[in-house]
Amino acid sequence: MMKRGVLCEEEKEAKKQKLLDQIGDGHLPYLSPKDDTFYDLWRTCYSKLTLLQAKHINADLHHTVQNAFLSLLDNGCLFQDLVRLKGKDILTPVSRILIGRPGYTYKYLNTRLFAVPWINDELNTQYCTRNLLDTYKAFSDLNKFLYSQTVNELQKLRKAHKNDCFQHFDYKEQVKSDKRPCTLNNENKELHSLEPFNVTLINYMDPRDMPCLKEEPYFGMGKMAVSWHHDENLVEQSTVAVYNFSYQESAHDINGDDKDPATWNVGLKIAWDIETPGLCIPLNTGDCYLMLDDLNKTHQHCVIAGCQPRFSSTHRVAESSRDTFQYIKSQCNSALQNLHMDPDTGAAALKSLEPRVLGQTEEIHNEVEFEWLRQFWFQGKRYNKCTTFWKEAMTELENHWKQMETMTSLVLKAIENENLTVDEKCNILKNILPCLVERQNLRQEWRESVMKTQKPDERMISGCRSKLAKKLPPDQAPCCYPYWNDDNKSMPLSFDLHSITFALQNRLETLEA
Numbered sequence: 457m458m459k460r461g462v463l464c465e466e467e468k469e470a471k472k473q474k475l476l477d478q479i480g481d482g483h484l485p486y487l488s489p490k491d492d493t494f495y496d497l498w499r500t501c502y503s504k505l506t507l508l509q510a511k512h513i514n515a516d517l518h519h520t521v522q523n524a525f526l527s528l529l530d531n532g533c534l535f536q537d538l539v540r541l542k543g544k545d546i547l548t549p550v551s552r553i554l555i556g557r558p559g560y561t562y563k564y565l566n567t568r569l570f571a572v573p574w575i576n577d578e579l580n581t582q583y584c585t586r587n588l589l590d591t592y593k594a595f596s597d598l599n600k601f602l603y604s605q606t607v608n609e610l611q612k613l614r615k616a617h618k619n620d621c622f623q624h625f626d627y628k629e630q631v632k633s634d635k636r637p638c639t640l641n642n643e644n645k646e647l648h649s650l651e652p653f654n655v656t657l658i659n660y661m662d663p664r665d666m667p668c669l670k671e672e673p674y675f676g677m678g679k680m681a682v683s684w685h686h687d688e689n690l691v692e693q694s695t696v697a698v699y700n701f702s703y704q705e706s707a708h709d710i711n712g713d714d715k716d717p718a719t720w721n722v723g724l725k726i727a728w729d730i731e732t733p734g735l736c737i738p739l740n741t742g743d744c745y746l747m748l749d750d751l752n753k754t755h756q757h758c759v760i761a762g763c764q765p766r767f768s769s770t771h772r773v774a775e776s777s778r779d780t781f782q783y784i785k786s787q788c789n790s791a792l793q794n795l796h797m798d799p800d801t802g803a804a805a806l807k808s809l810e811p812r813v814l815g816q817t818e819e820i821h822n823e824v825e826f827e828w829l830r831q832f833w834f835q836g837k838r839y840n841k842c843t844t845f846w847k848e849a850m851t852e853l854e855n856h857w858k859q860m861e862t863m864t865s866l867v868l869k870a871i872e873n874e875n876l877t878v879d880e881k882c883n884i885l886k887n888i889l890p891c892l893v894e895r896q897n898l899r900q901e902w903r904e905s906v907m908k909t910q911k912p913d914e915r916m917i918s919g920c921r922s923k924l925a926k927k928l929p930p931d932q933a934p935c936c937y938p939y940w941n942d943d944n945k946s947m948p949l950s951f952d953l954h955s956i957t958f959a960l961q962n963r964l965e966t967l968e969a
């Protein structure tokens with residue numbers, strides 16, 4: 457069920473290793489403002505990166521947003537994520553929270569983050585304190601501001617692009633080759649998204665808590681708080697806008713004296729290119745930068761740690777077709793349409809035994825279980841500190857999921873008992889078995905992931921398992937939920953589906969023989 461990128465992890469890793477081998481012991485060149493050609497390089501190879509300096513932004517907005525960052529920290533609403541990278545479990549050095557439209561989620565590194573709603577007109581009671589309500593709203597205000605700036609900058613970009621094209625366009629060439637000016641071609645090509653940002657991912661790190669950050673490997677830019685990456689799961693050609701806030705003086709410098717020791721930097725490079733120098737842009741507190749249009753696709757970025765604690769708010773247009781509570785709720789409702797509950801006896805029955813319908817129900821069953829319930833509970837009880845929105849949403853989804861457990865058990869009974877032809881039974885089995893096998897495999901995977909993070913018992917003493925467990929506070933420790941024992945009579949089927957899928961496979965083979 458995990459989404460696959462254009463290049464798979466192994467291919468990317470091999471490609472990266474090849475680049476590192478080419479570089480050998482040395483480093484590739486990169487430019488920062490102290491280099492004469494820094495602005496030329498920025499204009500020519502990084503023109504879709506725009507910096508908005510703090511001094512051009514309204515002081516009230518700075519004040520509101522900066523207080524909001526500090527409030528998130530004071531309220532314990534920033535969390536390190538336990539992610540799986542290149543087959544290893546790691547705890548991200550950066551702590552995060554997602555804030556955004558009610559019901560939105562955002563997936564990064566196979567972790568689904570659940571957005572704390574930034575405003576909720578109907579239910580103000582969904583926050584622990586009044587103070588937190590104002591905190592989230594501050595990011596909605598910042599979101600509106602950054603969106604208006606993005607629209608302006610995209611217009612400027614479009615104008616500059618048109619001028620460039622007309623300047624370079626040679627009329628004779630056009631007649632000869634019967635090509636049209638590139639502005640005309642580009643009229644259709646300019647697909648950049650003007651959709652407003654729907655979420656912001658807030659980042660926080662105090663470098664003094666993270667003495668073991670990795671060195672930036674290609675250019676020697678310094679210690680990385682966030683390694684090179686493209687932002688994933690965004691609407692194509694959508695801008696990412698970032699507000700930067702570092703605070704408190706500190707004498708501690710982790711990056712040597714090569715550049716201003718206090719400053720955090722954003723690093724940029726063209727993806728898979730070792731000819732063009734990298735760009736390292738220092739960020740002063742209150743500065744914002746925009747990665748416009750397709751910059752996130754053509755280039756990669758990283759964050760080089762300064763010495764102060766630092767926050768950023770990264771506003772994005774998350775791809776949301778299958779990633780909102782509204783979406784998964786409607787999926788559940790469509791699956792449950794095939795369930796009839798007798799109002800008098802409370803007995804459950806399936807309305808249709810159409811194989812396609814049964815298969816779809818089992819798919820939705822997996823989707824709600826693995827993409828929502830298990831993702832949510834893997835993050836412990838962290839969300840309770842920030843909002844009640846997701847606890848209520850998960851209770852609702854869990855009720856739907858439990859009814860789908862009943863539906864699965866009813867299909868299994870139908871295959872045993874009903875007056876169905878061999879063909880009908882085969883068709884049903886073919887439609888549901890792949891989903892049940894996937895459910896069994898994914899349940900085992902999730903259970904193992906959670907066990908790895910738990911306190912070691914006598915059998916598991918050493919290694920990163922125990923280290924990870926110690927690092928996470930109890931309310932953030934991953935839960936394997938839902939989980940139940942075979943003697944739990946409220947559940948129609950076992951957690952472990954191994955013997956059921958095994959028997960069904962045999963059954964199918966016998967029927968087909």
Ligand SMILES: O=C(O)CCC(=O)C(=O)O
Pocket residue numbers: 657659682687698722757758759767768770
């Ligand atoms: O903190 C920043 O400036 C950017 C962080 C980032 O790249 C991300 O959250 O994807």
Ligand SMILES: [Fe+2]
Pocket residue numbers: 685686687757
């Ligand atoms: Fe990023």
